[in-house]
Amino acid sequence: MVAAKTMPGPKLSNEEILRYSRHLIMPEVGMDGQLKLKQARVLLIGAGGLGAPLGLYLAAAGVGRLGLVDFDVVDFTNLQRQVTFGTSDVGRPKLAAARERLSSLNPGIEIVPHEARLTSANALELFRDYDIIADGTDNFPTRYLVNDACVLLGKPNVYGSIFRFEGQATIFGAPDGPCYRCLYPEPPPPGLVPSCADGGVLGVLPGIVGSIQALETLKLILGSGDLLVGRLLLFDALGMRFRELKLRKNPDCPLCGEHRTITSLIDYDEFCGIRGADSAVPGPAVPEITPRELKARLDRSDDVFILDVREPHEYQICNLNGYLLPLGDLPRRAHELDSSREIVAHCRSGKRSAEAVEFLRKAGFRKIWNLKGGILAWSEEVDPSVPKY
């Protein structure tokens, strides 16, 4: 530490000294710490809900180089939680908007956009130029990819993930620390754990979890404090409770254990049971009816029973005057339905109702169809006055 002070190296300008004054006057950061931040190179995977506080706080703190990986475009549904973006950014690439916002927050740092989908082909090369990776992605294949690439390169992975009103955070891939595969050797089957798009997320939650990731990233750079290594932090926003679970390095881990079987990146879509390039999970193959066909039948006053398998709070947003019977209640309430009538089941996008149709067909219903694309497609193709959500 003393030697570092006398070595010729980067210095802070007077503007930087003023900007980082509240860091510099703390002995835990000080000039040495601020120079470490200036020399640090952090790669953020995902510029979404978690990426927003990560990007904003790390840029504000003076992390010298911030890489951003994303390939998405800002849409209206992002604005409820992705505070990097404003309404006027809707339709723009996330990276262009984020770069602008972060550069305006701190023009003295380097923002490096990597506008690409992170894949097994580009991950190692991308990660090589960075010291720390912060994982704020929204899907299992990328989570495993980030983890494996970090372990193979020996770089820490500051992890955060969210679902509805629950969050998890930890640091994987620290020296002698556990990795994501030590915690979860395998991903859940596709469709079991819904994404934020399907399950919803409380807008402030990524703000809190992403801020925890930003904090741990700073501590990693500064080399101070007790790091969130070997501990899984759980946050329950509704109960307003933080809990901590012990996280151990698994000696049998195929990636970081004693007998490693994974020594290079693999096909993560395949590993997570997702076929093809599209990460959308195909529902069960069931008989379908398109919104236009259904409209034509209703216009002819055909006797069609519309079954809405969404939740009551979704019914309040918009509905097709259907009979509300949430998918989760179907097994014990199926007797409410008349199998002699023609039934069209629908949900928001067609995924849950496909499960409902499959379930009911197994229960003996024969005249039942799934509304293709759900109420979203109905709004698109038949009645634009029905709001999309």
Add this chain to the structure above:
Amino acid sequence: MPVKVMIPTPLRPYASKQSSVAFEARTVREALGSLTVQFSELRKHLYTDEGKLRSFVNVYVNDDDIRYLQHEDTQIKDGDTISIIPSIAGG
């Protein structure tokens, strides 16, 4: 021994939306057994067809992973909390 089983958000739809349930049990196996008897829909999410706990579901007794205790044979003391922690991936 009364033991509290915490049910995580993603699995609550299969458990009448409850966040925790209390059971009398001496081991983790007994507690999860009672849980999946009361909520039969939970069973396929927690166990494989061969009856093994699924690998994306971790079970903790208090703050310890049962994989590093005695797995499902882990003994439970009065007032212990069993937590089911599935992986989540939202960002």
